[in-house]
Amino acid sequence: MDDGGGGPVPEELGAEECMTLISPGGVGRVGFCTATGPLVLPVNYTTHEGGVLFRTAFGGPMDEQLDTGVRGVEFKVAFEVDRIDTTTREGWSVLVQGAAHRIAAEDELTAAKAVAVEPWAGGERRLYIRISPVQITGRRIRHP
Amino acid sequence: MDDGGGGPVPEELGAEECMTLISPGGVGRVGFCTATGPLVLPVNYTTHEGGVLFRTAFGGPMDEQLDTGVRGVEFKVAFEVDRIDTTTREGWSVLVQGAAHRIAAEDELTAAKAVAVEPWAGGERRLYIRISPVQITGRRIRHP
Structure with missing residues (x-):
C-alpha cells in the first residue's frame, strides 16, 4: 500500500534559478486573501526588471x-x-511571495505595455499589476 | 495599441460543469492565508463524493x-x-472555495486511499486533506 511515502524527494531551487524558470512568462496563478477567504486566479504574466x-x-x-x-x-x-x-510526474514549481501594486507611474506603465502582457481572458482588463518579490522559492522533481 | 480591451469575454460556467471538468483529477493549486501572507502550492488531487x-x-x-x-x-x-x-489562448479555469479538513475518520481515509491520490512530490506526505466546496465557479474562453 502506498500511503504517501513514495516517490523522489523534491530538490529545492534557488531564487535565481526560479526567476530563470519563470522568465519566459505564460500562465501563472495569483493567490490573495480576502475578507471571505483566499482566492486563486489564473493570469497571463511576464517578468520585467x-x-x-x-x-x-x-x-x-x-x-x-x-x-x-x-x-x-x-x-x-x-x-x-x-x-x-x-x-x-516530473517538473518544477515556483512560488513568488511579495507585494502587489497597481502600476500607475507613466514610465513603468510604458514598460509594462512594451513587454506586452496579454491577458488570457478578454473583456476589460486595463489594470496593470506588478508583484515585487520578497521571497522566491521553488522545487523540482526528477526521477532517477 | 492593445491596452487590455481585446479578446473574447469569458463564459461563466455552472458549478456542475465545473465539477465535471475537474473530476478526472491531476494537478491543481491550493491557496490559503497564513500569518505572513497567502500561499499557493501545487498538489495532485482527485475528486470524491x-x-x-x-x-x-x-x-x-x-x-x-x-x-x-x-x-x-x-x-x-x-x-x-x-x-x-x-x-x-483557449481553455477553462475552475475555482473551488471551501473549507479544508484533515481526513481522520477511518472510513473516509479508506475511501481517500482507494481513489489513490498520488502526491506529485515524494517524501513524507501522509496527511490527507479534503476540501468541502462552498462555492464553485469557473470560466471558459473560446475564440469564435
Missing part, C-alpha cells in the same frame, strides 16, 4: 483588495508557476 | 494552518484547476 507583471480587471476581486491596502499596508500576494508533466 | 482530496506533508505549511482552526473556525482554502492552451 525582477518583478512579475500581469493585467487584470478594474473592479475585479484583486482591484477591490488593492484598495484595502491604501493606508500604507502592503497587499501581499502569492504567485505560482509550474510545469508538471502528469505522465512522467 | 463532491469534495476535492489531496495529500500533503505533516508539519508543512498547510498542516500548520489547519492547527490554527481548531477552535471551531473553518480553515478556508481556494483550489484552482485550469487547462489553458497558451498557443490558441
Whole structure:
C-alpha cells in the first residue's frame, strides 16, 4: 500500500534559478486573501526588471483588495508557476511571495505595455499589476 | 495599441460543469492565508463524493494552518484547476472555495486511499486533506 511515502524527494531551487524558470512568462496563478477567504486566479504574466507583471480587471476581486491596502499596508500576494508533466510526474514549481501594486507611474506603465502582457481572458482588463518579490522559492522533481 | 480591451469575454460556467471538468483529477493549486501572507502550492488531487482530496506533508505549511482552526473556525482554502492552451489562448479555469479538513475518520481515509491520490512530490506526505466546496465557479474562453 502506498500511503504517501513514495516517490523522489523534491530538490529545492534557488531564487535565481526560479526567476530563470519563470522568465519566459505564460500562465501563472495569483493567490490573495480576502475578507471571505483566499482566492486563486489564473493570469497571463511576464517578468520585467525582477518583478512579475500581469493585467487584470478594474473592479475585479484583486482591484477591490488593492484598495484595502491604501493606508500604507502592503497587499501581499502569492504567485505560482509550474510545469508538471502528469505522465512522467516530473517538473518544477515556483512560488513568488511579495507585494502587489497597481502600476500607475507613466514610465513603468510604458514598460509594462512594451513587454506586452496579454491577458488570457478578454473583456476589460486595463489594470496593470506588478508583484515585487520578497521571497522566491521553488522545487523540482526528477526521477532517477 | 492593445491596452487590455481585446479578446473574447469569458463564459461563466455552472458549478456542475465545473465539477465535471475537474473530476478526472491531476494537478491543481491550493491557496490559503497564513500569518505572513497567502500561499499557493501545487498538489495532485482527485475528486470524491463532491469534495476535492489531496495529500500533503505533516508539519508543512498547510498542516500548520489547519492547527490554527481548531477552535471551531473553518480553515478556508481556494483550489484552482485550469487547462489553458497558451498557443490558441483557449481553455477553462475552475475555482473551488471551501473549507479544508484533515481526513481522520477511518472510513473516509479508506475511501481517500482507494481513489489513490498520488502526491506529485515524494517524501513524507501522509496527511490527507479534503476540501468541502462552498462555492464553485469557473470560466471558459473560446475564440469564435
